[in-house]
Amino acid sequence: MGLIIKNVMVFDGSGSVPWGPATVIVEGDRISKLGPLDELELPEELGTGWWVIDGQGKLLMPGLVDCHVHITGSCDPDELKALKELVPHAAIRSTINARDTLEAGFTAVRDAGGGNLIDVALKQAINEGLVPGPRLQVACRGLSITGGHGDSRNGWPPEIEFKGRYVVDSPDEARRAAREQLRDGADHIKLHATGGVMSEGDLPTARGLTVEEMRAAIEEAHNVGKKTMAHAQGSTGIKNAILAGISSIEHGFYLTDEIIELMLKKDVFLVATLCAVHHIVEKGIEGGIPKYGVEKAREAKQAHLDSFLKAYKAGVKIAMGTDAATPFNCHGNNAQELELMVNAGMKPRDALVSATARGAELMGWGDRMGQVKLGFWADLILVDGNPLEDVKVLQDKRNIKLVIKGGEIQVDRR
Numbered sequence: 001m002g003l004i005i006k007n008v009m010v011f012d013g014s015g016s017v018p019w020g021p022a023t024v025i026v027e028g029d030r031i032s033k034l035g036p037l038d039e040l041e042l043p044e045e046l047g048t049g050w051w052v053i054d055g056q057g058k059l060l061m062p063g064l065v066d067c068h069v070h071i072t073g074s075c076d077p078d079e080l081k082a083l084k085e086l087v088p089h090a091a092i093r094s095t096i097n098a099r100d101t102l103e104a105g106f107t108a109v110r111d112a113g114g115g116n117l118i119d120v121a122l123k124q125a126i127n128e129g130l131v132p133g134p135r136l137q138v139a140c141r142g143l144s145i146t147g148g149h150g151d152s153r154n155g156w157p158p159e160i161e162f163k164g165r166y167v168v169d170s171p172d173e174a175r176r177a178a179r180e181q182l183r184d185g186a187d188h189i190k191l192h193a194t195g196g197v198m199s200e201g202d203l204p205t206a207r208g209l210t211v212e213e214m215r216a217a218i219e220e221a222h223n224v225g226k227k228t229m230a231h232a233q234g235s236t237g238i239k240n241a242i243l244a245g246i247s248s249i250e251h252g253f254y255l256t257d258e259i260i261e262l263m264l265k266k267d268v269f270l271v272a273t274l275c276a277v278h279h280i281v282e283k284g285i286e287g288g289i290p291k292y293g294v295e296k297a298r299e300a301k302q303a304h305l306d307s308f309l310k311a312y313k314a315g316v317k318i319a320m321g322t323d324a325a326t327p328f329n330c331h332g333n334n335a336q337e338l339e340l341m342v343n344a345g346m347k348p349r350d351a352l353v354s355a356t357a358r359g360a361e362l363m364g365w366g367d368r369m370g371q372v373k374l375g376f377w378a379d380l381i382l383v384d385g386n387p388l389e390d391v392k393v394l395q396d397k398r399n400i401k402l403v404i405k406g407g408e409i410q411v412d413r414r
């Protein structure tokens with residue numbers, strides 16, 4: 001009982017060239033058979049509960065993976081609107097974000113922080129089948145220093161109380177905060193190692209949490225077998241995060257040769273999120289983005305692209321991430337990151353690997369997700385067009401004919 005997907009070319013996500021025509025058989029939530037099978041070799045009990053799909057020679061590939069989203073957030077640049085928003089409203093919107101992401105072919109995402117445990121509740125609702133959405137790993141609240149990028153009071157008068165913020169100013173506070181996130185349901189711990197773009201009153205180049213503070217939080221994550229991610233833009237903070245034992249550098253604006261060496265040595269991933277800066281620079285102040293954000297993004301853009309290419313050429317592991325929910329970086333448009341990565345100098349095939357097998361590896365699911373492989377989760381998309389020649393094919397949802405998650409057809413546009 002399951003799915004028989006016949007007559008497809010397979011891009012398996014590992015980086016090898018597509019092969020076919022192939023047949024892929026899904027039983028339960030897993031891929032149980034695949035090969036150049038013809039109909040004669042299909043299960044004998046065909047017709048009793050088997051769903052046969054003719055792929056018509058189209059490309060079957062792993063469901064896409066975005067390793068940096070804020071699934072509860074909105075891509076509206078209006079800060080006041082965000083401030084006035086009721087928590088239940090944000091929760092409702094997060095279900096729409098999840099649906100839009102899945103419908104775009106993304107069957108797994110790694111969240112980089114949200115407030116009020118909406119992320120945890122959304123993950124539960126998706127896993128229970130209450131709402132459609134990708135597989136989700138969540139961070140709960142990111143840890144920041146007072147006045148740092150993750151301190152939501154940054155730029156606002158002190159009279160305003162921000163319930164979602166979490167600031168720590170010592171290793172002990174960081175340890176406690178990490179334990180709280182883990183208790184509340186975090187799959188990984190998010191740490192702010194530097195200042196950022198969309199926060200008034202700090203700088204991307206300024207250090208955030210110290211090595212000691214991050215080390216304490218990372219120790220708590222490792223204690224329960226979980227990974228960590230660092231918002232890290234300036235060189236000092238990036239290096240601090242790596243020395244503290246971080247699993248991935250998010251953004252990575254200013255990577256030095258020394259940092260790249262360290263990343264290679266310590267097997268640290270880069271999740272560049274080129275989309276975030278791209279949209280802020282493109283839409284600018286005219287688009288309603290605060291001036292401080294636009295200025296900081298403009299300043300960093302070229303260095304960021306140079307850092308990305310340098311890391312790629314050096315062989316740093318790169319997982320695709322968008323930072324969806326930064327201004328105009330909307331959920332469901334995640335595939336645009338692939339185009340930006342290719343424009344920055346990455347080969348299309350490597351960009352696709354970063355959004356499949358590599359992403360799965362960073363999520364700790366590299367042995368069960370992100371590849372069209374025997375025994376792996378049947379998270380698959382059927383694509384009209386060849387993204388290996390032009391990654392933009394994946395931006396038009398009409399080209400994504402099928403989205404299958406855990407062996408279940410979630411979207412059918414045939």
Ligand SMILES: [Zn+2]
Pocket residue numbers: 068069070112323
């Ligand atoms: Zn982010």
